[in-house]
Amino acid sequence: MSETTKGRQGWRAFVRSDGFVSVLAVVLSLIVGGILIAVTNKDAQASAAYFFAQPGDFFRDAWNAASGAYAAMFRSAIFNYEGATATEMFNPLSETLTQATPLITASLGVAIAFRAGLFNIGAQGQVIIGAAVAGFVGFRLHLPAPLHILLVVLAAALGGAAWGGLAGWLKAKTGAHEVITTIMLNYVATYLLAFVLLTPLMQRTGSSDPVSEVIDPTAVFPQLIPGTTLRVHLGFVIAILATVFTWWLLSRSKLGYRLRAVGANPEAARTAGISVAACTVIAMALSGAMAGLAGASQVSGTEMFVAEGIAATIGFDAITVALLARSKPLWVFLAALLFGAFRAGGVGMQTDTGTPVDIVLVVQSLIVLFIAAPALTRTIFGIRDRKKAAKAPKAPKSAPPAPPAETPAAQAATVEGGAA
Template sequence: MKSWLEDVRRSSWLVSLLAVVVAFVLGGVLIALTDPDTQAAMGYFFARPTDAVSAGWRAATEAYGAMLRGAIYDPQAATATRQIRPITETLTVATPLIAAGLGVALAFRVGLFNIGAQGQLILGVILAGWVGFRLHLPVGIHLLVAVLAAVIGGALWGGLVGVLRARTGAPEVITTIMLNYVALYLLAYLLTTGAFQREGASNPISPPIDDSAAFPLLLGDSFRLHLGFLVVLVAAAFVWWLLERSTVGFRWRAVGANPAAARTAGMSVSAAYVGVMVAAGALAGLAGAAQLLGTEKSLTGGIAGSIGPDAITVALLGRSRPLGVVLAGLLFGALRAGGVLMQAQTGTPIDIVLVVQSVIVLLIAAPPLVRSIFRLEPRKRRSTDSADGAAPTAERQGAAA
């Protein structure tokens, strides 16, 4: 598992870009094959093959054009507000993906396969929701306390995984999967109790959070973009500083590169595992805060959606780098936001978006496959790589000791 993570993380940006290109090409082929005009033209393909090709090209370009307009800018909209709304929707959808992706990527850098962002996010929204609709605090303080509650909830759930790994050697893959289910069913149970269920409601939904606990809207009531997006960008900058400029980050990278060498150099591998999982859980909790306090405003059983699994893809596509995670999160936000208009205007099934995402996952998880498709030379491993120089440094320190 660790060697596979290293292979994915060390792959070049070109491999990630080509994986996205291949995914969109395959998605375009599927759009063409499901288009009625293309299917009709395929009936006489050998008589006039250009008809089928042109019909398929038209279907794919119209679908992707609608997706682009739904994700970035829609010049065909009636008002200026509706024209620029797509980009704000992309940023809104991308916000929790970026935060959760940062948590997954942070664990990847230490050699831990954290697939528990979903559970950590859910614990975050549980605590943030309770603070949001049960405590009635002044404006400013209420939002801060709710966000801190979400971060603490995610940190505790992630820290539990780190402690189990450090003290018992329990694989984080197994424990995170199990804790995801625990968190999911805990939320389902809480929504049936008097403390969380909305008064008079028959379905499992919590009371709405107070306005004082919600993230302020950045562009007014016509848009959903909220302050949480800027908070997540600050978190991404902090994660970059933590990993690349701090002593703690150096120790974490050293453990991720070579735990034995780091231990020889006097670093605590157990403390690194616990610390990074606490930080990863806190970031997933921040994603929950953005989802609840910025967008949903009420707790439901499906509030987490597929953010946790998608965060793994975002981290892999971003090569576990904060900037890469931000860009990958924006891409996935654009796919989701643009898929709605694509389906509405062209009739293309929105499941095509899931196909594109799945192909990206497949290709990102297998860098040699992308290299073989485009006949790229394998990337040579560099012992002096500045991003991964922790292991050689730790080894030198151990030798010196």
């Protein structure tokens, strides 16, 4: 086989891969989002009134609206080429990394559960518990900076692991479905935090608002670039280490092999001697620990205290990111960066161009839609599904040609000759 043929086959395999389809889903979502931006733009709406007289005006205004909005998003999320200083230029990238940091670890946790065949809807509650425990350690203990930060991170991970492990234990021991238990534990975590924030255990002294004390300076994650206004902090390094650990766990460790085996076929794994119950508890505990790290990033990285909205929508966005990345750690990291860019760029897009920030939510929702329906994405771009192509029956080999049928006159001659 020639190198050219191998290259073509490799390219076809890449185009038909699930990862490339995910990229196309993002591109398609941005295209649809651009169309929505153009439709809602006032200038485009005005030129649409005389579309048939001068169609060029409408297309020009529509293009300017969509391209201007996405350019503003780029300047607010990646690189501000209009900035006067290096800090102003790279501040958007810093904001993207800051926004993506808790989302990376929470999404890794959801991905671990997915690979073990568990649908963890409780990342939101696990982030809340991790943040609450991290905040408590942050303002109750008074320790040197390295030790204090380490204890905050460990406490957040243990808090999230306990909350996630509880759902895993309920499934393993009672058969309770993890979707139901994790959803209910989200509510429990939300209202438990609201209650605790109004008790002397966590409520700020002299305040009637449901907020905690401010954590000690020794518990704050240091900036990666000190002396600047760039907010990216140590939590991003922790997120990178968590990504590497998750990749090693799922791809190189014996425990990861057991978790993947249980996720692929629990009955076969049980027959092979793997404890499905133990793997269920461990997977949910690891998933919760990763989500708990997101809570630590929220408290020690950006907020510095615990409030009712400390988790924002991180836990629910993590499900979207894990689905987009198909539960692969490296793709989770990249998908979380993409969603962090959406968060950081959406505000700038609205401020600079007046485009509703809800368009970003629409784009994110469309990404989920096209990821959940890969056949639709492949059809739109004319890509053949490699799995279906592999299962399709092969055409039978051509049979030898049948002898030509004899005419009636020839048949009669043959009969007469045999009789003679």
